[in-house]
Amino acid sequence: xxxxxxxxxxxxxxxxxxxxxxxxxxxxxxxxxxxxxxxxxxxxxxxxxxxxxxxxxxxxxxxxxxxxx
Amino acid sequence: xxxxxxxxxxxxxxxxxxxxxxxxxxxxxxxxxxxxxxxxxxxxxxxxxxxxxxxxxxxxxxxxxxxxxxxxxxxxxxxxxxxxxxxxxxxxxxxxxxxxxxxxxxxxxxxxxxxxxxxxxxxxxxxxxxxxxxxxxxxxxxxxxxxxxxxxxxxxxxxxxxxxxxxxxxxxxxxxxxxxxxxxxxxxxxxxxxxxxxxxxxxxxxxxxxxxxxxxxxxxxxxxxxxxxxxxxxxxxxxxxxxxxxxxxxxxxxxxxxxxx
Numbered sequence: 001x002x003x004x005x006x007x008x009x010x011x012x013x014x015x016x017x018x019x020x021x022x023x024x025x026x027x028x029x030x031x032x033x034x035x036x037x038x039x040x041x042x043x044x045x046x047x048x049x050x051x052x053x054x055x056x057x058x059x060x061x062x063x064x065x066x067x068x069x
Numbered sequence: 070x071x072x073x074x075x076x077x078x079x080x081x082x083x084x085x086x087x088x089x090x091x092x093x094x095x096x097x098x099x100x101x102x103x104x105x106x107x108x109x110x111x112x113x114x115x116x117x118x119x120x121x122x123x124x125x126x127x128x129x130x131x132x133x134x135x136x137x138x139x140x141x142x143x144x145x146x147x148x149x150x151x152x153x154x155x156x157x158x159x160x161x162x163x164x165x166x167x168x169x170x171x172x173x174x175x176x177x178x179x180x181x182x183x184x185x186x187x188x189x190x191x192x193x194x195x196x197x198x199x200x201x202x203x204x205x206x207x208x209x210x211x212x213x214x215x216x217x218x219x220x221x222x223x224x225x226x227x228x229x230x231x232x233x234x235x236x237x238x239x240x241x242x243x244x245x246x247x248x249x250x251x252x253x254x255x256x257x258x259x260x261x262x263x264x265x266x267x268x269x270x271x272x273x274x275x276x277x278x279x280x281x282x283x284x285x286x287x288x289x290x291x292x293x294x295x296x297x298x299x300x301x302x303x304x305x306x307x308x309x310x311x312x313x314x315x316x317x318x319x320x321x322x323x324x325x326x327x328x329x330x
Contacts, residue, residue, distance in 0.1 A: 011292060011295060011296060012292060025122050026122045026123055026124045026127055027127060028122055028127055028128055029127075029128045038116060038117065041116060042112060042113055042116045042117065045112045045116070046109065046112055046113070049105075049108055049109065049112060053105050053108075056304075056307065056308065056311070057101070059311055060101070060307075060311060063311060063314045063315060063318070064096070066318055067314065067318065
């Protein structure tokens with residue numbers, strides 16, 4: 001448990017050390033962020049991801065049934 | 070690892086059908102759920118968290134969480150395949166050959182996905198924004214190196230398919246797999262590092278490591294990138310173990326005979 005905690009802390013500790021940002025600002029997809037359409041992209045990707053995982057999980061269960069036979 | 074395997078083998082004696090599977094971790098679901106959660110985090114964090122605002126790359130820097138993770142996953146899966154090829158040659162147990170070939174198969178799949186996603190990325194950065202000619206993109210050492218590495222692994226499957234004798238196939242392809250792995254890192258890391266590359270972080274920049282410019286990544290990106298690598302790799306391992314379990318079921322008779330012989 002301690003190790004897992006340490007691992008998690010390790011993931012996020014880099015967040016403390018902020019690097020300085022560039023002065024000239026390149027164009028980013030800020031419009032997509034401001035009108036919230038980015039959330040649609042995230043939702044679409046999550047749906048695909050969940051569908052894939054459900055599918056792989058069902059294959060896993062099927063194989064498990066075959067192995068028990 | 071050895072301790073774990075021995076422990077699992079001792080446990081698996083209770084189940085006739087499980088005997089061929091050396092790690093019961095395959096049946097645990099926590100790491101599968103972990104993979105799912107990490108990938109959900111990759112998508113949510115990967116699209117919504119801030120990234121450094123850089124010219125040319127712009128928002129495509131988020132491809133790091135997907136494209137680069139494919140290559141990392143590929144390297145890890147090939148490494149596992151390599152270990153099982155050595156294990157096969159040490160004990161000539163047929164199941165190790167099944168492990169090695171299936172891990173190599175999913176590793177190759179990741180490599181192909183990495184290549185395809187790279188093609189899309191090249192289109193909007195090197196070709197359009199950097200104004201590189203097709204000639205300079207085709208001469209990109211890292212693309213050539215990755216193509217060589219993937220073709221070497223492609224030849225591994227051609228080689229496997231050309232044998233009718235199972236033992237011969239397992240032995241020769243195990244030896245070949247070791248050589249294929251020996252070529253992997255020189256072709257995708259060492260040579261591009263020596264001759265320069267269009268990839269960010271190529272020689273000349275501060276980082277000197279083509280593909281990953283550590284100066285382009287900030288701490289928020291690392292916070293998503295490392296979990297993403299783990300998540301994608303675990304998904305690859307999961308799919309590989311599914312293929313392995315099907316193969317073990319399909320070749321149950323051969324495996325049982327092998328053991329008694």
